[in-house]
Amino acid sequence: MRIHDYPGFPNPLRVRIALAEKGLSSEVEFVLVDLPAAEHKQPPFLAINPEGTVPVLELDDGTFISECTAITDYLDNLDGDPVLTGTTLKERAVIQMMQKRGERELLYAAGNYYHYGTPGAGPTVAAYKLPNWKGRTEWGALERDRAIAGMRYFDDVLSRQTYIAGDTFSMADITVYAGLYFADIGEIAIPDECESLKAWRTRISERPSVNNPA
Ligand SMILES: N[C@@H](CCC(=O)N[C@@H](CS)C(=O)NCC(=O)O)C(=O)O
Incomplete structure (x- = not known):
C-alpha cells in the first residue's frame, strides 16, 4: 500500500x-x-x-x-478487527455521524478560514482557491466563527461523555483532533471556558498513535 x-x-x-x-x-x-x-x-x-x-x-x-x-x-x-469505526450497526452510525460533525463544524471550517481568511498554504495554492472572489476574506472570517461554535459544541458533548462518539476512542476523535490541529495552524484559539474539550485534547495527545503517528 x-x-x-x-x-x-x-x-x-x-x-x-x-x-x-x-x-x-x-x-x-x-x-x-x-x-x-x-x-x-x-x-x-x-x-x-x-x-x-x-x-x-x-x-x-x-x-x-x-x-x-x-x-x-x-x-x-483490513484485519477484520475494527477499533476505530465501530462493530455494531449502531456504533458505526454514531461514529459516522459524529465524525461528519467534526469535519463540517470544525475541521473544514478551520480549513476554510486558513485558506480564505489567511495567506493559507501560500500564493501558488491560493491561486486555485477562488482568488478573484471579493467575498473570500469575509467568508473566511465566518468560517472561523463557525469553527469556534464547533469547539463549543464538542466541549458540551465531552462534558457528558469520555470520547466524541461515546465511551471509546474512534475515527470521530481523530477528526476532531485534526480539527483542533487545523485551528492551531490558523491561530484560532479554543475558548477559555471549553475545559472539557481542552482536557480531552490533552488525553488524546498522550495516545501513542497521536504522539507518534505514522
Ligand atoms: N475530504 C478530504 C479533504 C482532504 C483535504 O482537504 N486535504 C487537504 C490537506 S489537509 C488538502 O489537500 N488541501 C489542498 C487544497 O485544498 O488545495 C478528505 O477527507 O480526505
Whole structure:
C-alpha cells in the first residue's frame, strides 16, 4: 500500500494516526505530494483524485482511495478487527455521524478560514482557491466563527461523555483532533471556558498513535 500525502497537514495526519492505531505504520510507503507547489492541482494527481486533495491511499492492485473516512474504514477493517469505526450497526452510525460533525463544524471550517481568511498554504495554492472572489476574506472570517461554535459544541458533548462518539476512542476523535490541529495552524484559539474539550485534547495527545503517528 502507498499513501500519497504531505506530512504535517491535518488530513494526512488523520490517516497517519489511524495507521499507527492499527499498527500498520511500517506496512505503507509514503509518496510526497508537493502541496505548496500545488502538485495536487496538476493533471497527474487529479487523475488519481479529482478533488485535488491529500491523502490518497493506493492499493497494490492500482485502486486509488481518497477521503480520510473511506481510507480509515478500509485500514480499520483490513484485519477484520475494527477499533476505530465501530462493530455494531449502531456504533458505526454514531461514529459516522459524529465524525461528519467534526469535519463540517470544525475541521473544514478551520480549513476554510486558513485558506480564505489567511495567506493559507501560500500564493501558488491560493491561486486555485477562488482568488478573484471579493467575498473570500469575509467568508473566511465566518468560517472561523463557525469553527469556534464547533469547539463549543464538542466541549458540551465531552462534558457528558469520555470520547466524541461515546465511551471509546474512534475515527470521530481523530477528526476532531485534526480539527483542533487545523485551528492551531490558523491561530484560532479554543475558548477559555471549553475545559472539557481542552482536557480531552490533552488525553488524546498522550495516545501513542497521536504522539507518534505514522
Ligand atoms: N475530504 C478530504 C479533504 C482532504 C483535504 O482537504 N486535504 C487537504 C490537506 S489537509 C488538502 O489537500 N488541501 C489542498 C487544497 O485544498 O488545495 C478528505 O477527507 O480526505
